[in-house]
Amino acid sequence: MTAENEDEDIWQTIARYREELEFLRELLDPVNQLRDAGVFVEDLLKVHFPSPEIIEPSLGKLLRKRQKFLGRRLYRDADFAIRVRNSVSHTRRESMTDEKLLKGTEVFLKIASLHIDEIERKAGPKIVTESESPPKPAPLNRFESNSTDEAEPKSYATRIERKPSPMLDADGGDPHVTASTLAEYTFCPRAGVLTHEGGFSDPEEELPSLALLPWYEQAAIEEAYTHALYVLFACPVGLVAAVVILSLTLLGNPVYPLLLIVLVSGWTIFAWRAFRRWREIGNRRLAAQLATECNPVPGKNTFQPVDWWGLLLAGYEVRRPEAALNDERWKLSGKPRRILDKGTMSIPVHRIRKPEGPVLPQHIVRVMAHCHLIEATEGANSPFGIVLFGNTYQGMTVPNTNEHRERLHTALERVRAMIIESNAGERQPPEPVTGNVCSACHFGHPRSIALDDKTMRYEEPLDPAPFHNGKRAFHCDCGDRFNWKPKHDRNRKMRRLE
Numbered sequence: 050m051t052a053e054n055e056d057e058d059i060w061q062t063i064a065r066y067r068e069e070l071e072f073l074r075e076l077l078d079p080v081n082q083l084r085d086a087g088v089f090v091e092d093l094l095k096v097h098f099p100s101p102e103i104i105e106p107s108l109g110k111l112l113r114k115r116q117k118f119l120g121r122r123l124y125r126d127a128d129f130a131i132r133v134r135n136s137v138s139h140t141r142r143e144s145m146t147d148e149k150l151l152k153g154t155e156v157f158l159k160i161a162s163l164h165i166d167e168i169e170r171k172a173g174p175k176i177v178t179e180s181e182s183p184p185k186p187a188p189l190n191r192f193e194s195n196s197t198d199e200a201e202p203k204s205y206a207t208r209i210e211r212k213p214s215p216m217l218d219a220d221g222g223d224p225h226v227t228a229s230t231l232a233e234y235t236f237c238p239r240a241g242v243l244t245h246e247g248g249f250s251d252p253e254e255e256l257p258s259l260a261l262l263p264w265y266e267q268a269a270i271e272e273a274y275t276h277a278l279y280v281l282f283a284c285p286v287g288l289v290a291a292v293v294i295l296s297l298t299l300l301g302n303p304v305y306p307l308l309l310i311v312l313v314s315g316w317t318i319f320a321w322r323a324f325r326r327w328r329e330i331g332n333r334r335l336a337a338q339l340a341t342e343c344n345p346v347p348g349k350n351t352f353q354p355v356d357w358w359g360l361l362l363a364g365y366e367v368r369r370p371e372a373a374l375n376d377e378r379w380k381l382s383g384k385p386r387r388i389l390d391k392g393t394m395s396i397p398v399h400r401i402r403k404p405e406g407p408v409l410p411q412h413i414v415r416v417m418a419h420c421h422l423i424e425a426t427e428g429a430n431s432p433f434g435i436v437l438f439g440n441t442y443q444g445m446t447v448p449n450t451n452e453h454r455e456r457l458h459t460a461l462e463r464v465r466a467m468i469i470e471s472n473a474g475e476r477q478p479p480e481p482v483t484g485n486v487c488s489a490c491h492f493g494h495p496r497s498i499a500l501d502d503k504t505m506r507y508e509e510p511l512d513p514a515p516f517h518n519g520k521r522a523f524h525c526d527c528g529d530r531f532n533w534k535p536k537h538d539r540n541r542k543m544r545r546l547e
Contacts, residue, residue, distance in 0.1 A: 059172045066093070066165045073158060076452055077350070079150035080137055084410075086157035087134045093161055097168055105479060108134075112160070118167070119160065130156040135482070217461055219380035224468045227373075228383030228418035231460045234467070235411040237486050238478035241464055242471055243526055246506045265357070265367055265387055267337050274334050277327040284320040291316070336442050347394065347432040350448050352408065355435060357442040365389040365396070374422035381461065385419045385434075395429035397422075404439030408447060410456065412436050416447045417457040477531060487527075493535030495523035495543070504529035516543045 069089060076082040087108060094111040103110050109131050116124045130153035137145055219225075229249055234241025243249075264270075291312055299305045336358060343359025361367065366389065373384040385397035397419035401412060416434030423431045437444035447453065470476040487493045495516075496502060503510040504526045513524035514532050523543065527535045534540055 063169050079147050083134055083150050083154045086154050090157050090161050093164055126156045218378045223380055223465050225380040226464050228415050231418055231464055232411040232415035234464045235414045235460050237481055240492055242478055243492050245468055270333050274330045277330050280323045281327045284323055288316045345446050350450050353446040355444050355446055365391045374426045376422055376425045383418050383422050393430050395423045395431055397434045400437040404441055406438050408436050408445050413447055413453050414456050414460050417453050420449045487536040488538050492527040493525050493537035495525050495539050498522040498524050518543045
């Protein structure tokens with residue numbers, strides 16, 4: 050590459066950085082704006098101001114190396130911005146106001162702007178070739194006016210024209226990933242690798258209890274409610290009949306009282322389960338009957354609360370995908386819980402376990418993956434996705450915006466790189482910054498080592514990395530794969546077995 054081409058590349062890079070800086074300034078969500086600004090600064094420092102002596106470079110360590118360049122005041126502000134970023138992304142020990150979030154974002158953007166200026170200063174003056182130089186206008190007579198220029202109306206740039214993100218077409222060596230892998234990687238890189246290597250895909254349902262009961266279709270709920278009602282009324286009739294038969298056959302027998310107690314106890318358990326089933330189905334039936342029409346605005350770039358039955362009243366038709374959607378160009382697949390169709394729109398529906406939300410980054414990435422798969426495989430328009438909360442019919446829309454799509458693109462690129470590097474043995478995903486990520490993770494949940502339930506990696510069993518509580522030995526998927534003791538709530542008092 051010639052020096053002239055190198056100059057062109059660095060100036061193109063600088064222009065791209067400045068466009069990214071303006072893009073970050075225009076983000077509406079203060080939390081996402083802060084996170085993305087921190088990632089932008091970290092990537093900028095790693096590429097153009099590396100510190101080889103730092104084994105595992107982080108944003109804090111990189112900024113510490115740039116303390117002299119930043120100055121005392123800006124470095125102090127940078128420390129504040131990092132604490133705000135960590136509180137939002139990792140610890141979440143205190144609630145952050147929008148004022149603190151915006152202040153932290155401004156600090157990150159100022160640091161990025163200073164370093165872009167430094168890159169530009171090191172690049173020197175831009176060399177403009179003759180082909181790039183604008184044509185010189187013909188000199189005007191001092192007594193003549195340029196009538197053509199006066200006739201043309203002046204135009205002003207009201208916004209930056211952005212090129213669409215390039216298609217992330219997979220190469221031959223790129224792995225095939227699922228929406229679950231992307232979501233888990235966004236939550237924790239190690240969870241993403243485990244999901245990919247274990248071959249885990251989107252589960253059929255994510256319900257905390259009574260998962261086999263009808264959930265999405267009103268006709269099925271009505272049928273199940275009628276059946277549950279019959280069973281509930283049959284319970285006392287069955288008890289009376291059983292007591293009569295038992296009394297006629299064994300009355301006076303010494304075992305009669307014992308059999309009667311067993312019969313009543315068994316009937317009580319069965320009747321209680323029948324009552325719970327009837328009550329749960331009744332609540333779902335009542336929610337469907339009391340629902341009002343809910344019609345979210347497709348082009349709105351903010352989260353909108355929705356109700357499942359309200360969506361159906363608004364004309365959305367529900368269907369359950371028979372198989373996973375697959376995009377061969379991106380080597381990406383995923384299966385939404387349900388898909389809502391209305392006109393030219395097809396809306397993916399995902400359910401999370403928590404009954405009150407909130408919608409987290411991993412949920413956004415999964416929903417954006419489903420939106421892309423619907424648009425790529427079915428040719429439909431998917432302007433937003435829906436996240437339903439826990440054991441309820443309430444949820445929130447996730448708009449299919451440039452910001453959210455960029456999250457998907459970034460996650461896909463990073464997952465591909467991480468899987469390739471992990472398989473080659475070059476680099477493994479690091480430990481989570483805080484233990485909060487591991488506290489309830491299913492990959493870190495301990496199970497007895499006596500059980501014949503080994504951790505599988507590409508269908509091959511791994512040797513366990515045991516830890517114990519003084520009596521029994523345990524292991525878990527994440528510990529076996531990365532040879533450590535995850536900071537799960539149930540592992541905290543256990544010790545590694547060397």
